[in-house]
Amino acid sequence: MSVSTSCIKLCLLATLVSSSFLCHAANSEISQALSTSQARLHSLSQSGGQLPQSQISLSSSSWLNGLPSISLSHLGSLDNGNSYEQELSLNLPIKSPALHSSDKQIKQLTQSIQAQQVALQGLYLSGLLRQSLWEHRLAAVKLAQLDRKSQLLDKLHSQQKQLTDAGELPIAHILLLERELVDIALERVDLNQQQAEALALYQQLTGQEQIPQDIAETARPLSASSQPNDILAQHPLWQLLSLQKQQQLLIIQSQQAGDKDPWTVSLTAKNTADNQVDDQQLGIAVSVPLTLGSALSQTELSQWQQANTEHTLNLDRTYIELKTQLKKLEQQQQNLLDQQTLLTQALHLSRTITEELAKVKDQNQVSYEVWLRRYMDALDTESRLALNQVAQQQLHSQQLQALGISL
16 A cells, blocks of 8 residues: 655656746737727727717817907987987907916816826726736636646546555545545636636727737836835826816916906997988997906805815825825735745745655555645645736736826
């Protein structure tokens, strides 16, 4: 009743050869996935009943603060029916130089806001893509580890079955192995579902059937360690909130200065006639508002103060959330590095323990179940080490996401 020690050693060594999951970033491939998902999202929004951009025609005048108006008047004398006065005026509400400058700044801010909204959409899609890519990859690595574990247990099961059939080993040895194989099959069911869900999300986002093989972004360094505040200030969400606050401030300053009140230029043609005179006149008139004090009402000022307070709170809350998330990911990164060191030590110990137990197992000094537990523990430690390496790559992508860096 024995399995040769050399056979067990060979089987164990074949099991415990750890293979590093080396994966180089293929930025062009995953960047193309992001571009494809953005194009699909735009196409879906256009086909969802929204008015196409080509049919939206919105514009603002560079110099007019409203539509021109024409005024026509006719005055007749009550005493003399031959006496009358007619006047025709073309009124042009011209933007003041201050309003013209303010509108130019608001237009630039609006364009910057739209650019940040596009960047934020790209970051959101990048988060979904990274989620699907890494969930699929982790499931694939776990399944690969389970397959290796299953193959080795099948080989050991075959060896043990021959000895059991020959009456050299009790049937309990075979049952223990079969129980381990059932546990592996159960775990494989959950992993297959996880992998299918990740693939379905990727297909929904990109319309592509296959997930890229090279998805690691470790070639893209994190520059947040030296100056995290400066990096977070470039986050699309932070930039968007900051620009919106600047826009609201510029608008209220323009209203306070009375810039919205136009300079009215009137071109007037006047005809005055009676029995003796028929006089025709042309003239121009300019109406300029006096900017004395503030043009804001208390209601408008209160509304802006409330909106400004909300914008400030949103900025502070966003900064705290981004900083907290980044700090949490940095701690997780250190934790994974510590785990890798410990898992490497545990793997070496598990290998040594299993080899030593195999020696005394042949001499009936230790039970088969104890040896099998140690054997399975060595396989699980190897799997954890392989998964730890993939988790570090995944965490790097999560840190890029937290810093607002899209695929």
